[in-house]
Amino acid sequence: MAESSLYIDPKQYAVITLNRPHKLNSISKNTIKELDNHLTEVTNRHDLKFLIITGNGEKAFCSGGDLNDFHGEMSEQEAYKTLKPMQEIIYKLATLHIPTIAWLNGLARGGGLELASACDFRFATPNADFGFIQGKLGIATGWGGGTLLYERINSNHAFQWMIESDIKTTSELLTIGFFQKEINDLTISENHEALKPYIDRSVEQMRHWKKQRLNFMELNLMKKRMEDEVRTCSKLWVSDEHKRAVKQFLSKK
Numbered sequence: 001m002a003e004s005s006l007y008i009d010p011k012q013y014a015v016i017t018l019n020r021p022h023k024l025n026s027i028s029k030n031t032i033k034e035l036d037n038h039l040t041e042v043t044n045r046h047d048l049k050f051l052i053i054t055g056n057g058e059k060a061f062c063s064g065g066d067l068n069d070f071h072g073e074m075s076e077q078e079a080y081k082t083l084k085p086m087q088e089i090i091y092k093l094a095t096l097h098i099p100t101i102a103w104l105n106g107l108a109r110g111g112g113l114e115l116a117s118a119c120d121f122r123f124a125t126p127n128a129d130f131g132f133i134q135g136k137l138g139i140a141t142g143w144g145g146g147t148l149l150y151e152r153i154n155s156n157h158a159f160q161w162m163i164e165s166d167i168k169t170t171s172e173l174l175t176i177g178f179f180q181k182e183i184n185d186l187t188i189s190e191n192h193e194a195l196k197p198y199i200d201r202s203v204e205q206m207r208h209w210k211k212q213r214l215n216f217m218e219l220n221l222m223k224k225r226m227e228d229e230v231r232t233c234s235k236l237w238v239s240d241e242h243k244r245a246v247k248q249f250l251s252k253k
Ligand SMILES: CC[C@H](C(=O)O)C(=O)SCCNC(=O)CCNC(=O)[C@H](O)C(C)(C)COP(=O)(O)OP(=O)(O)OC[C@H]1O[C@@H](n2cnc3c(N)ncnc32)[C@H](O)[C@@H]1OP(=O)(O)O
Pocket: 022, 023, 024, 026, 063, 064, 065, 066, 067, 068, 070, 107, 109, 110, 111, 112, 114, 133, 134, 137, 140, 141, 142, 143, 249, 253
């Protein structure tokens, strides 16, 4: 069964939905392959105004990597091989030719927030919480999302969040500018007030503004920093703290 979907709306926007609500939309190796195909299809189209990434269900946007796939017993080399593909997808998403919106329909943890950080904008439900929790798992961000967080918010706030690895509310994240809008109606449609400005603009306008936005980002340096994250996370992957954290999570079932 497909673990994600790509929908193209007649109003010229695309929606990628993570479709494993029973696993809090955690991202498996198979999901990663599907996301790559969805992004390739969106990249090859010239008729889209923007892309939304969201999760199925009302509990979770994405709870990060699937810990059954991203388990604790991997070697540093295996961890690198497993983490790298998603980092490449996160970079592709961050540099997509059209504006992107993370529609946070529910909680996000770890790599789920890295995925959200890859988007230009983050609109979130007030009824969930969010955490870069990798620090508490004995690792660091492993998909390049830490680099992107520094692109999205004040560097001191990003630095503190990486270290403290705490869970934050929508209100807190609106205050520090990580989230741009609070969405009470989770239904994605042309009638949603949050989307109306994006739907009303032309394809040419939206492509121009995204190109302009990317021109202010040091993309080669950003890519190198994201690749460094994968290498560092892979080294930390074999730490006892990480093995313990993953084992504890998987044993609670
Ligand atoms: C891979 C590296 C990547 C990176 O940093 O680059 C990362 O994402 S590391 C961080 C990985 N994510 C996590 O550690 C979060 C794990 N999940 C949780 O801590 C909890 O699920 C929580 C707090 C988000 C919600 O807890 P709650 O009690 O409300 O729900 P359950 O834990 O019972 O979850 C329901 C159901 O979903 C399964 N689940 C949730 N998250 C994951 C996950 N990340 N991987 C695999 N499976 C996940 C959970 O096992 C339950 O399944 P069930 O079959 O019903 O037991």
